Amino acid sequence: MTTTGRAETGAEQGADQRPGRGRPPRYRRDELLERVVEVFNERGYEATSMEDLARATGLNKSSFYHHFSGKEELLGLGVGRALDALAAVLAEPAARHGAAADRLEHVVRRTAEVLLAELPYVTLLLRVRGNTKVEREALRRRRDLDTQVAAMVRAAAEAGEIRPDVDPRLATRLMFGMVNSITEWYRPGVRPSSRTDVVNAVVAIAMHGLAVKG
Incomplete structure (x- = not known):
């Protein structure tokens, strides 16, 4: 006999723990964004619905809206993370001081490193087509970075x-x-190339291909 309400059965208790029902999984905001970006990359941003995101994370839609205002905010956060990391490369001392060729080599190397470290986010950025306000702003920022380089x-x-x-x-x-083509073929942990091998090859090909012949 219960003193208040009714007792939960074992089946009901188990149902409360299933994704999307009862008590939702606990995610940090950055963990949730990471999973969302994976879904965007798998399905395409425009083809992904909030229902798809809820299903992939085990959250219901109301829980999602507790963290984010909607799909476009999620896209903005994803591409923003990539753009912020790339912009930070151009603000590094080695990108701002010294011989121009040395600065360029530093930017090529660090851009490749950032791409590999932030692979899902840069992949998402490179697939942006300018169909929304967020996408157009992302493209504007990319053009600014290209102009600096x-x-x-x-x-x-x-x-x-x-x-x-x-x-x-x-x-x-x-x-x-x-550099950007790395997103199409590189898979972490899959041989033959480690991150270091990829970065060194990119720098060697880019800079030697531009080198003045002695």
Whole structure:
């Protein structure tokens, strides 16, 4: 006999622990965002519904809205994390001081390192197409970063530190197109390449390909 209400049966207690019912799983905000970004990358942002996100995380929609205002905020946080990390590279001392070619090499290396460290978030960023306000802002920020790097390439060419016969903007697109392609084939823990091997190869190919022939 119970003193208040009715007793829960074992089956009901078990049901309360199932994802999406009763007591939801506990997530830190960053953990929840990480899982959401995985779903965006798997299904595509536009094809993903809040129901899909709730199903993937075991949360119900009301629990989701307790953490985030909606799908577009989640996209903004995901691409923002990638953009903030890439922008931070250009603010590092080695990217701001010294010979232009040395600064460029530092940016190429660190960009590859950031991409590998933040792989799901950069992958999401590279798939943005500008269909929403958040996406258009992300593309604007990407263009700003490209402009800064192109200026660095131009300065290195004018200083005679790299070959001058390749348009700086084209060189920038080619170099970082190579870096960005890592998102399409790199899988953590899968041989033959470690993160260090990938980064070193990117720097060697990018910088030696631009080097002035002695």
